[in-house]
Amino acid sequence: MSNNEIVQKLWNLCDVLRDDGINYSDYVTELVLLLFIKMEHENAQSGVMSGHKLPEGARWPDIARLSGINLLNHYRSTLLELSKSTDPLLAAIYADAQTRLKEPRHLEQLIKSIDGIDWFSAQRDGLGDLYEGLLEKNATETKSGAGQYFTPRPLIDSIVTLIQPQPGETVQDPAAGTAGFLIAADAYIKARTDNLYDLKEKQRRFQRNHAFLGMELVPGTRRLALMNCLLHGMEGDDAGVVHLGNTLGSAGSSLPKSDIILSNPPFGTAKGGGGPTRDDLTHSTSNKQLAFLQHIVRHLKDGGRAAVVLPDNVLFEAGVGADIRRALMDKCKLHTLLRLPTGIFYAQGVKTNVLFLQKISENATASTRNVWVYDLRANMPRFGKRTPFTRAHFADFEAAYGSDPLGQSPRTDMGEAGRFRCFSRDWIRERADSLDIAWLKDDSAEDAADLPEPAVLAQEAMGELEGALAELQAILKELGEVAA
Incomplete structure (x- = not known):
């Protein structure tokens, strides 16, 4: 069986x-x-x-x-x-x-x-x-809720393969969910060290107890994560691999700096509890993903690398959104942006992306010179139960990304008809630091028969409206008016 x-x-x-x-x-x-x-x-x-x-x-x-x-x-x-x-x-x-x-x-x-x-x-x-x-199975069968803490395994495996975690490095997920990223990173290392037997005993203890750390806000989800880690042979410290706490609160500020951060932060704007309350983040925002992005940059070691899943509105939100993107591109080398297909998240209809970056230093400026963008969204199937999303769909992107985890492999700009292109920091600056970059005509979007479910369309519309509202609030702020 x-x-x-x-x-x-x-x-x-x-x-x-x-x-x-x-x-x-x-x-x-x-x-x-x-x-x-x-x-x-x-x-x-x-x-x-x-x-x-x-x-x-x-x-x-x-x-x-x-x-x-x-x-x-x-x-x-x-x-x-x-x-x-x-x-x-x-x-x-x-x-x-x-x-x-x-x-x-x-x-x-x-x-x-x-x-x-x-x-x-x-x-x-x-x-x-x-x-x-x-x-x-729970994520696919549950119409809402479950997908917010379950990132599709093909996406996780592709990201981990490109980031290439190594023995001795610390890996953090500040929005751990069921610990999929941490477990995949552990599996990647075990597969290349004969299940850790190639390492010395001291190194093995480090891998089992100190290499991986996550934080999760929801107790029930953390329970699933702890069991997941234990069944994969990951013990963590006395509190386990995944700690209970709010990364956007005081608990998050006490998380250590890490060599690698892999995460898919929860989508949406804080309403009531669970919102950002930290005073150590430079830019105040109610947008949870923008707050998580600041945490990731702040808690990466100099030279460390990260991959984070973010919705489209983070790429184009004006005001504080643009400020955070500018700070990101100053402190870090944002070398690759992957535009993900629609329909790959079980409970989310918003369009998503993966940002791959390397932290230079907290005081660095102009660290990003060019951003390579791979469009895996245009002219792709509508993924769902009838058209499953698999690891094979990442093959061309992984080949284009190259073997260097810091994005330094030789790359080829495929031009306006291709999926992989390079955009200079100056060009991005002229576009108000927007990273919402698309150039391919998406013929699949014109086919009404391929339209997603109404609930998915509604989720996408809400995400775009939230971004537009944030832009309007930023304009009002600049004009000295107070938004209602």
Whole structure:
């Protein structure tokens, strides 16, 4: 049984829980709480993990042998016990964990179904990959919400391949979600060091415990991230690889500077809680992506490299947006911009890009001389369930980017008919420092049959309106007026 088949079988169990009123997102959390106990047992049995992380009474056989109300009561008390664990990582994973199951027979059926899976095949293919398959399934099936913390794996793998993380480097994701970027960076290094066995013991300890660090605002999402990291053999410090906190608040300012930052910050403008409250960022803004972009530049080491996924409005927003882009191009060498296809994010309809940059220094000026732009958006298919987005779609871009992670490989401007072009810093300055650069005629956009769903169109319109509103507010500010 392949991992995809196991994922589908586990996903089908959601039908079992509908009588208890549990939806897709609740189901993933419910399933994950059980799956971690099961996977911990399988790992301990096979020697993947040294000994048990879970205490006696809270292990899989202790749960699987029970039935009826005794099972449900024991499971509830187990979750409570794990939430109070002296092991800080277990306590973080099971913090405030409660089952929403009310019928013992539903829990019993869920346990039996999990027990009936071919775990030998799952271990062979990697329990972490199986877990990520469930996260991806949740992102594709959930109409809203899930996509905000799940970045498509083909995009992550392409970015990590180009950035080329090395042993001994620190990798940070200030908007970690389910830790996809950190796990992919770890996998990239392990694949090139014989699963770290080519390294000395001190280096191996650094990779397991100190190389990777993320921050996540939402406790439930952080729970998914911690489990994801553990199942991929990433332990982190006492608080785990992914810390709980608001990167745009005081917690973010205490994050260390890193060699590499990879991130897909949440989209949108702060409304109520979760907005930027830091006083160490130069430019004040309610736009979360612009605030995250400042954090990334500030928390990169000199010479460090980053890749960040951002929506179009960050590229053209006037006022403070232009100020932040100017500061970015002064302090960093912004060498490559990738315009991503539409429809690759599960819960977001906005158009997105990837900025590849190298930090020169906090006090540097004129660090960016040229920006290479690759248009992977124009005349591309409308990606979705019927047309899946795969790693192969990045092949031409990766070839054009070259083998140097700092974007210093020889490159060829393909001209107005090609996808890869070079634009000088002077040319960009003449366009009010806008990085919203497009030159190809997008014939696919004229085909009405290929129009995206109305909800996606509405999301795109909202993103463009937010950008236009920000420009109007900047004009009013310049005129000395106060925006309503």
